Amino acid sequence: MGKKKELSEDLRVRIVDAHKQGKGYKKISKQFEVPVAMVQSIIKKFKNFGTVKNLTGRGRKAKMSLRDARKLVRKVADNPRISSKALLSELKKSGTNISRSTLKRTLHRAGLRGCRPRKTPLLTAKHRAARLAFARSHLDEDPRF
Structure with a gap:
């Protein structure tokens, strides 16, 4: 069974300090009322990384860089009538291969929604x-004209 809750950073620091003072895992566990396995994992993490803070790097990496996303939004702002197919082909030329849904999600985050263009330009x-x-040629005309 997985962890139920995450301990505060302050409590993790106190657990590591208690370990540095020479206390055993069971004593630390009783003192702070946390499972022995949690004490072990906190101390192991401290020994490996030298910190008790949450490490970065969780989750899937983005397929599109922030630079490409800004470029995409700028293109749509310049030409609102551009199609998603045209945008995808331009991104493909620059070396970014993404799906249409990723493209739409990126534009939605920027506050741009897709809609049909008006029929008359x-x-x-x-x-x-x-x-x-x-108007200039008819300036001197009667107002009823």
Whole structure:
């Protein structure tokens, strides 16, 4: 059966101090009311790593680096109409091979959600210039025009 709870760092330090003073595992176990096996594992960890703190490195490593994630978010911010297939192909060119779900999860964490683009495109610079020219040519017209 596995551990029920994790001991505080302070208690682990006191267990190691008691061991340094020459107390045995059973005495330390009774003194701090923890199982003998837990005392053994704490002292073993201290001897191997020189610390009683939680060690890093737990869990699966990320397939995509933070740098690639920022690059991805920047690309989507620059061009919101870009498809996930296009993004995946660009990432593949840079050497990062991830799935579509990983891509979507990364964008969701950045606050970007997928949605269908609007059917009519936004106004281009050419459209704006034409509208402005029309408005200027009709400035002197009657308001009812």
